[in-house]
Amino acid sequence: MKNEHQPLLIDVRTEGEYADGHLPGAINIPHKELEQRLAELPTAKNNHIVLYCRSGTRAGIAKKILAKNGFTKLDHLSGDYIAWSKKGLPLVKSKAKKGKKISNPCAL
DSSP: OOOTTSOEEEEOSOHHHHHHOBOTTOEEOOGGGTGGGGGGSOSSTTSOEEEEOSSSHHHHHHHHHHHHTTOOOEEEOTTHHHHHHHTTOOOBOOOOOOOOOOSOGGGO
């Protein structure tokens, strides 16, 4: 169980980017899905949330979405994923979900 004082770390990159490497303890909610997935976030809108993406743009968008929806304790990880990985800090890799193989894409 997460320590109640630890922030919720949200990786707002794509599922594939998340699978290639993410910060330990981070959950993945791509920024384009964030508004539809707000129910997955803590009900207490004053919980501390830290957002990151690859270089900053998507996390900035996600921060605005969360603020618009009443979340108040929001931070953006300085330097995002690029800076974290360049510093050699811990990363977690996971298997990407494989989609269904289409033998004849023209048949779609």
